[in-house]
Amino acid sequence: xxxxxxxxxxxxxxxxxxxxxxxxxxxxxxxxxxxxxxxxxxxxxxxxxxxxxxxxxxxxxxxxxxxxxxxxxxxxxxxxxxxxxxxxxx
Amino acid sequence: xxxxxxxxxxxxxxxxxxxxxxxxxxxxxxxxxxxxxxxxxxxxxxxxxxxxxxxxxxxxxxxxxxxxxxxxxxxxxxxxxxxxxxxxxxxxxxxxxxxxxxxxxxxxxxxxxxxxxxxxxxxxxxxxxxxxxxxxxxxxxxxxxxxxxxxxxxxxx
Numbered sequence: 001x002x003x004x005x006x007x008x009x010x011x012x013x014x015x016x017x018x019x020x021x022x023x024x025x026x027x028x029x030x031x032x033x034x035x036x037x038x039x040x041x042x043x044x045x046x047x048x049x050x051x052x053x054x055x056x057x058x059x060x061x062x063x064x065x066x067x068x069x070x071x072x073x074x075x076x077x078x079x080x081x082x083x084x085x086x087x088x089x090x
Numbered sequence: 091x092x093x094x095x096x097x098x099x100x101x102x103x104x105x106x107x108x109x110x111x112x113x114x115x116x117x118x119x120x121x122x123x124x125x126x127x128x129x130x131x132x133x134x135x136x137x138x139x140x141x142x143x144x145x146x147x148x149x150x151x152x153x154x155x156x157x158x159x160x161x162x163x164x165x166x167x168x169x170x171x172x173x174x175x176x177x178x179x180x181x182x183x184x185x186x187x188x189x190x191x192x193x194x195x196x197x198x199x200x201x202x203x204x205x206x207x208x209x210x211x212x213x214x215x216x217x218x219x220x221x222x223x224x225x226x227x228x229x230x231x232x233x234x235x236x237x238x239x240x241x242x243x244x245x246x247x
Contacts, residue, residue: 086185089169
C-alpha cells in the first residue's frame with residue numbers, strides 16, 4: 001500500500017528536492033526499503049546497523065516509532081510518515 | 091555572519107539563566123529563504139541535564155509542523171553550556187547535520203567569554219561565524235513557548 005512520506009530538508013537532495021514522496025510497504029522498514037529503491041542512498045542516512053539512526057526521528061501519524069514498534073511499526077493506507085533530524089548535543 | 095536581533099539575544103540569555111543548571115535549548119525560525127531569524131521558540135530539554143540536551147521528539151514534531159504552516163524554517167538552533175565555553179562539544183558536532191544552520195551556544199560560565207558564539211558545522215568541521223546584534227530595543231521578542239496543543243497546527247501542504 002502507498003504511504004506518504006515527508007522528507008526533511010537535509011535529505012531532499014536525495015529525493016530530487018521533493019519534500020513529499022510516496023512509498024509502498026506494510027511496515028516502516030519496508031517503506032524505507034522502497035524509498036531506497038526509488039532514491040538510492042537514502043537508507044544509510046536513515047538507518048545504522050539495522051536500526052533507525054539516532055540522528056533521525058521518524059513518526060507514523062505523529063507517533064515517534066521509538067515509542068511504538070520501531071522499524072516494525074505497521075503502516076496502512078492513509079497513514080503518513082514524517083522524518084525529522086533529531087536535535088541534540090552536549 | 092549571523093544577524094540577530096538584540097531582543098532574541100536577550101531572550102536566549104534569559105532562558106539560559108532561568109533553566110540553569112539544566113542546559114537551555116531552542117531554535118529561532120524565520121521565513122523560508124530569508125536567512126532572517128525572527129521567532130524564538132523555547133524548547134524543553136528532554137534530557138534535563140547540565141551536560142547534554144535533546145529536543146523532545148513529540149514537541150519537535152509540533153513545532154516543525156507549525157513552522158511549515160507559517161512558511162518558516164529553523165535558522166538557528168541554540169543551547170547553553172552551563173560550565174564550559176560557548177564552543178561545540180563533540181556531541182554538538184555529531185548532531186549538527188544541517189550545513190546551513192546557525193548553531194548558537196551560550197555559556198553560563200562567567201569565566202568563559204565571549205558568552206555567545208555562532209558556528210557553522212559541516213561534516214565535522216567547525217567554522218565560527220561573527221554575530222552582528224541588531225538593535226531592537228523597542229520591540230519585545232516574538233517568542234513562543236513549547237506547544238502543548240495541536241489546535242494551531244494546520245495541514246501540511
